Structure formats: C-alpha cells, structure tokens
Amino acid sequence: MSNFKKFIITVTVGIVALIAEFGFKQPKIAFWLILLIGGITTISMFIGMIKTLKSGKYGVDILAITAIVATLAVGQYWASLTVLIMLTGGDSLEDYASRQAGKELKALLDNTPTTAHLLSDDTVTDVKVETVKIGDRILVKPGEVIPVDATVEKGSSFVDESSLTGESKPVDKTVGDELMSGSLNGDAALTVKVYKEAKDSQYQLLVKLVKESAARPAKFVRLADRYAVPFTLVAYLIGGVAWFLSKDPVRFAEVMVVASPCPLILAAPVALVAGMSRSSRHGIVVKTGMTIEKLAKAQTIAFDKTGTITAGRLFVDRVEIADSAYDRHTVIQLAASAEQASTHILSRSLIADAKKEKIKLLPSEDLEEVTGQGIKATVDGKSVKVGKAGFAHTESHLSSDETAVFVSVDDQFIGMITFKDVVRKETPETINKLKALGIDNISLITGDKNSIAQTIAKQVGITNVHSECLPEDKIAILKNVNDSERPVIMVGDGVNDAPALSIADVGIAMGAHGSTAASESADAVILRDDLGRVAEAVNISQNTMKIAKQSVLIGIFICVFLMLVASFGVIPALLGAALQEVIDTVSILSALRAKNDR
Template sequence: MSNLKKFLLTVTVGIVALILEFGFHQARVAFWLIAIVGGIMTISMLIGMVQTLRSGKYGVDILAITAIVATLLVGEYWASLMVLVMLTGGDSLEDYASHQAGRELQSLLNNSPQIAHRIDGEEVTELKVDEVQVGDTILVKPGELVPVDGRVIAGESFVDESSLTGESKPIEKQINDELMSGSINGDAALRFKVTKSAKDSQYQTLVKLVQESEAKPAHFVRLADRYAVPFTLIAYIIGGIAWFVSKDPVRFAEVLVVASPCPLILAAPVALVAGMSRSSRNGIVVKTGTTIEKLVRAKSIAFDKTGTLTEGKLSVEEIKVVSENISREDLVIYAASGEQESSHILARSLIAYAKAEKLSLLPVANLEEVTGQGIQAIVEDKEIRVGKAAFAGSNTELSSEKTAVYVSIAGQYVGYITFTDIVREESAETIKELNQLGITKTIMLTGDHQSIAKQIAEEVGISEVHAECLPEEKINVIKTLSDGDRPGIMVGDGVNDAPALAVADVGIAMGAHGSTAASESADAVILKDDLSRVSEAVRLSQDTMRIARQSVLIGIVICVILMLIASTGVIPALLGAALQEVIDTVSILSALRARKDR
C-alpha cells in the first residue's frame, strides 16, 4: 500500500471514530476501531523494523512503535491516532517533496523525443525514433524536438538546448553544426544527417542517467540512522525519568509522542534529492546521493587533457603547401570539404577554422573513413585523402610531438596542416577553485607527449603529470592513490577515459561532446561544455550536505526540547502528536533549501 493510501485510510478511520464517539456516544467502539487500525499499522512497521535490523542497520521505527503502543495502553487512543496520522502524512509529504525537488530531472523524461521525419529522395516518412539509422537524413520542423544526434546538412535555425545544457540562450545552427537530441528547433526547418542511433544519442543517454539517479538509493539516507541510537536512548531516558518522578505512565507516553523520528527519516533524502535537482539546473547530472557525499570529502582530482582541460578542438597552427599548383586557401578548402561529414576532433577543428576564415566548402561524395589512417572522399571529381603521412603519399613526417594531417589531391601529396591544443579559458580558475574547496592534489592523465602535457599542466596549475598513458595506465594511477588522497575524482570525456571513470571513487564525464561510454561509466555528467561545472559540482555537493546535516540536527533539537517540556506534563499526548507535524514541516522546509541557488 502506498504512503498516500495509508494516510487516507488513517484519516478515514479517524473521521469514523469521531462520529462514533461524539455523534453516537460509542467511545468503546471508537477505541477498538482505532486500536485495530493502530495495531495493523504497528505490525506493518514492526516487520519493516525487523528487516532493517537483519540487514545490519538500526532504524528509528522503534520510537514510533513504542509511542503508538504506549498511548493505546494508557487509554490515550486519540493521541495514538494522531501519531499514525502524522507518520503516514509525513511519509506522503516526503513523497511529494521528493517529487517536487526532482521535477527538473523528470522534465527530461517528459520531453523525450518519440518520432522522426526521414527523407527518402523527395518523400518524407514518419517513423519511431528507435527505427532511425546512422546515416539517415532527417527533417526537423520548426518547434519540434530533435529526435537523435546528427550534423546539419541544410538550413539555418536557432535551437534551444536548455533542457540539455542549462544554457537558456538559443544556439544558432548552420551547415556542419552538431545537433543534440532533445533540443528544440526554432522557426526554420533543418535537415541533418544522423551520426548516432537513438540509444546512443545525447538525450536518450541523459534519460538513462536520470532513471539511474532515481533507482539507486542515496547512502546518506542510511547515515541518518547514526543519529537513531542516541536519539532513541535520549527519548527513553527522558520518558523513563518523567514516569519515575511523577509515578504516572501517561507521562512516559506523552514524552514518546513528541519524540518524532521524522526529521531523521525525511530531512536527509529530501535535501539530497533537492541538491541533485539543483545540480541538474546548473548543467550537472549527479546519479546518486553517494556521489554527493564523496564529492564533499574528495581530496584529489585527475583530469584527462584533450576535451577536458582543453576545448576538445584544436586550433590550426600552420598550413604548409608543398605543391606549386595549389594555394594555402585551396588546401584548406579541399581538406575541410573532405572532412565535413567526419566526427573526428581534427575534422571539427579544421571545419571550424574554415568557417572562421569564411571559406565556402565544396560538396563531398563517397566519404570513407579508413581506420587508423584518415578519410578519403570525392570533392569536385577529385579523390581527396586527409590523414597520416604515408596515407596521403608523403615521404616525410613531422615530429611525433606535432599534431598534423597530411593532404593529397588526385593522388598528389600537396601539403600538411598542424594543430595545437586550445586550453579552456576556465581551466586555470577551475583548478584554483578546487584547491580552495579542499582538493589539494591535482593530476593530469594524457596519452600526449610529456613536453606538451607538462606545458599545459604548468599553464593551468596542475601539480602532477602522467603523460603517454594508455587506458590501463590511467586506471593504475587512479587505483594506486593513497588513502590520504581519497576519495579521488576522475574527469574525462573520451571512450578511453571510461575505464578510469568507472574505477575512480567519483567519475565525472564531460558529456556535451564526450562519448556515450564515458557518460555511462561516470557517477556525474557535465552537460554543458564548461569545465568550471566540475568545481561547481563540488561546491553544490558541499552546500547540499551542509543543509542535510543542519536539517537533521534542527529536527532533533526541536524534538529534545519538546520532550523535556512534555516530561513536566505541560503537553498533553494529543497536542504532542499534533506538534510532530510542526517538526516534520520545519525539517522538510529546511531540507528544501538545497534546491535554491544562492
């Protein structure tokens, strides 16, 4: 039976009992009605308490059970009913508060794309999102949700990505720009080529993350039971002394009635759900409450370099032409045109450079990605090859420390283009903020060369560098952190980071352009392409846990004060039961402060 149904049943029984006693003067019938319902509820709670004890934990249900039994035994059956109303009402209120606190997360599920318009020649057919294939051409009409991830091939429009990244400003999309599923198209139609199937697209991945975050229990909810043992002992001691001094067993019942366990039961989970909701509004999906706890206590953090500390796109550094038959501009146009349907980081960087230089790209046909070598395609009836030196026909190759692509046109090697990392503007400030938040050890893990890695580490303020790392070596660095450096955080974005993200105490994936594997392996996902959200995640977690603890302690303090007052006999059992709802409300309102950005 749901908490709401239990609450409605208890209220209905109370109304019937009121009519019986005060309408028909059947006090004994009213007593037995309340006693039977109270007994059933108490047995149900007792079974739950035994299951909790068997799992090796101690809960606070024993206080509520004792209060109900004690008030029935001393004849205060209306107080017993009030305790039941408060407990079932409190549980219902917790469900409501959790739902309200998590509504930003739920909005992802509510807006999930369902259909797509596929273009076959001149015909447009409607099909389910799950039936869309990579390579299909899809039409997204004005005001519609983008069904799957892709790249624009026709049209220009402004797109709302706020549900994905938290960025309220619409983003202009032109030819070759990436589209994320779940974003909302503006006032012009777009055609795009599908780059990921529905199950791997951005929006569906986020939906999966939301479902995980709701399914996995938050560890701190159980930590609230740490307070249960001393709190229960205090209640029994105060009640026992009041009974002993007054020689009146009713006094014991009156103390237990106001010893509400609800602050322990409600405050922590409501605060954590509220904090997770607040994080989602700031572009951070946190999967579990355990992640929030670990972020609070974190002592070290490791970063992947490319796509994390750097922008995930490289800037063109040098364009070298070795043929007299082609200009630097033509070299870029042919290379970028050939790469325009590739999702590789160098392709994105080259196309971005061509756009910035206002160069018009040429139509591409027969694009083929040759694994480990590069791409070949037909541009203006000429075969274009862009990739490694030997693949493009070059006899010489630059130093391995240089990132470069070599270009051939119609079988003739014509030149190369080199790239350099663009360090994120926010990287250095993020490292500084993390240090201020208590994370003193910072590490860079990269497959790049030592000299490049060291230069970037010095620029952003990272203290320890592990260069030329394979995925297995990244895992070893994470695994061998000392106890004093734990919990440790790993931040990455690529498929090769997924194993390290999974073994870290807290894995944080840069999800805006990162791989699905990285997002699924991580404990938290940054939705916006902004590294400062990492330090923001730590700050929000610290704020959330502070509010959770405050809310628990506020409820306990109020309970103890009321118990002391009740021990004098000033608070009747019925009034004490009513005061429980005040304590519950104060605790929940305090916990919901975690939703608000300050």
C-alpha cells in the same frame, strides 16, 4: 503495501473513530479502532527495526514505537492516532521525495522522438528513428525535436538545448554546426547529416540514465540515524525522570510523543532531492542521493586529459605551404571544401576553422573516402586529396606527438595542416575552485606521453601526473588511494575511462560529447560541455549536505526543548502530537533551502 496506502488507511480509520466517538458516543469503538491500526503499524515498524539492528545499524524508529505504545497504554489514543498519521504521512512524503529525484529528467521520456524525415533525392520519407544510419540526410521541421545527433548541412535556426544543458538561451545553429538529439528546433527548417545512430545519440543517453535511476532509486541516508543513539538516550532520560518524579506514566507518554522522530527522518531526503534538482538546473545529472553525500566529502579528484582537461576537439595549429601558388587561405579552403561531406573528426575541425576564419567553402563532388588513407573529392574542377602523406604524394617528417593532414591538388602536394588539442579555457579556474572547496589532492591520469601530460598539467595547475596509463593502470591508481584521502572523484569522457569511473567513489562523465559507455558507468553526468560544472557539482553537494545537517539539528534541538517542557506536564499528549507538525514544517522548509542557488 505502499506507504501512501498505509497513510490513507490510517486517516480513514481516524475519521471512522472520530465519527464513532463524537457522532455516536462510542469511545470504546474509537479506542479499539485506533488500537488495531496502531498495533499493526507498531508490529510492522518493530520488524523493520529488528532488520535494521541485524544489519549493524541503529535508527530512531524505536522512539516512534515507544510513543505509540506509551500513548495507547495510558489511554491517550487520540495522541496515538496523531503520531500514526504523521508517521505514515512522513513515509509517504519520503517515497514521494525519492520519486522526485528524476522528475525533471523523466519528462524527456514523454518527448522521445520516434520518427525522422529521411531525405533521398529531395524526397521526404517518414521512417522510424532507430533505422536512421550514419551519413543519412534528414529534414528537421520548425518546432520539432531533433531525433539524432547530426551536423547542419543546410539552413539556419535558433535551437533550444535547455532540456539537455540547462542553458535557457537558444543557440544559433548554421551550416557545419553540431546538433544534439533532444534539442528543440526553432522556426526554420534544417537539413542535417547524421553522425550518430539513435541508440548512441545524446537524447538516448539521457533516456538510459532516467531508466537506470528508476530501476535503482536513490537510497537516502537518514542523517538523523547518526544522532540516533544520543537522541534516544536523552529522550528516555527526560521521560524516565519525569515519570519518576511525577509518579505519573502519562508524563512519560507526553515526553515520548514530542520525541517522535518524523521531522528528523524527513529532513535529509528533502534536502537531498532539492540538491539533485538544483544540480539538474545547472546541467548536472546526479543519479543518487548517495552521490551527493560522497561529493560533499570528497578529498581527492583525478582527471583524464583528452576531452576533459582539454577540449577533446582538434584545432588547426599551423599551415605549412609547399607550393608558392597557394596561400594559407586557399589551402584551408580546398581542404575544408573537400572534407565537408566527411564525418571524420579532422574534417569537423577543418570546417570549424574555416568557419571561424570566415572562409567560404566551395562545392565538392565525387567524394571518395579511402579507408586508412584519407578522402578524395573534386573541388572547383580540381582533384583534391586530403589525408596521409603518401596519399597526398609527399613524405612525412612529423614527430610522433603531432597530428596533421596533407593536401594535394591534381596529384601535386601543396601543403600540410597540423592540429592540436587545447586546454579548455575554464580548466585553470575549475582547478582553483576545487582547491578552494577543500580538494587539494588533484591528479591528471592520461594515456598520453609524459612530455605532453606534464605540459598540460603545468598549464592548469596540476602537480600530480600519471602518464602513459592504460585503463587497468587508471584502475590501479584509484584503488591505491589512501582511505584518509577518500572519497575520490574520477572525471573522464572516453570509453577507456568507463572502468575508472566505475571504480572511483564518484565517477563524473563529461556527457555533452563524451561516450555513452562513460556516462552509463558514472555516478554523475555533466550535460554541458563545461568542465566548470565539476566544481559546481561539488559546491552544490557541500551546500546541500550542510543544509541537510542543519535541518536535522534544528529538528533535534526543537524536540529536546519540547521534551523538557513536556516533562513538567505543560504539554498534553494530544497537543504534543500536534506540535510535531510545527517541527515537521520547520525541518522541511529548512531542507528546501538546498534547492536555491546562492
């Protein structure tokens, strides 16, 4: 039976008991009704407590059991009913809090696009989104959700990406720009070219995360359990002394009612859910409350290089001219024009550079992609080849660290364009923020050569470098981190990072342009293409746990104070039970502070 049903039954029994005693003057019926529901609840809680003890843990449920039994034993059955209502209501609220963990993301499921407008010879056909293939052209109408990851081929529009990145300001998208599935098109139609199938697109990644969270709900740790033994001993000590000195067992019951642990049990879950909600507003998907706790205590963090420390996108570095009839502008124009219909990563880099330098692309025809060699197209009536050196009729003298394409016109080599991966502009600041948050053990773990890794690490302020690592090497490095330097965070974005993300105490995936495998393996996913969100995730987690602990301690201190007052017989059992609502409210309001940005 769900906790909410238990709460409804308890309230219903309470109403019937009230009618019996005050409507029909039958206090015995009221007593037996409350005794029945109290006995059933107590037995259920006792069984749960035994299971907890068998697992080697100790909780505060024993105080709730004692309060119910003690109040029933001394005839304070209305106080017992109040405690029962608060306990079942508290458990219902905790269940509700767990469900709320993915609420802001679950809305995505209701908006999942199911159809796409496929363009073929200027004819529009509605097809199922899962049938759309890479290279297909589709029409996105004004106000529609973009169904798959694609590149704008025609048109310009403002696109709302807030459901994916948390960024409220619409982004201007024009020809050559990438669109994430799940974002909302503005007031202009767009013709786009698909570069990821629906199953691999950004929107479906989020849907998978939501379903995963639903199948594996957050397991909230009751912070109150860490204080359970001393709190329980203090409660029994105060109650026992009050009973011994007054010779009145009612005094013990009054103390136990005030010691009911409801607010302590609620404080941590409410704070954790609030922290997860705050994270999602900042473009960070945190899958479980346990992840928040680990992030808050993290001592070590390791980064992959490509796509994580660096942008993961190649940028044009230099252009070497081989034919004096051409200049830099013309070589890039011809190469980018020929590549504009290609989905290769270097094609997107060329087009992005041309756009940045405001170079107008020329119409291209007869595109032919030669596997493993490059592309061939007719641009402005000329046969343009872009690809490997031999394909472009020349020889390569590049070092093994360089990436380049060679360009020929009418089988005459005219120039070479080299590319480089650059450090994200926010990376150095992110490293400094992590150090300020108390994470001093920062490593770079990459498959790149040592010379490249050392250069990148020096630029961003990382001194501990592991280079030329295979996926199994990354796992070994993370496994060998000392216990005193844990929890350890691993941040990556590629398929080869997925095993490392799984083995780390906390795996964080750069999900905006990263692989689906990495995001599914991770405990948290950064939806914005911004490494600074990693430091933000740690900051939010630390703040959340600080507030959670404060809220638990506030509840404990108020309870201890009221127990001391109740030991003098000043607080009747029924009033003591009612005062628990005050402690509930204070603890929950304190915990909800975790949802606010500082």
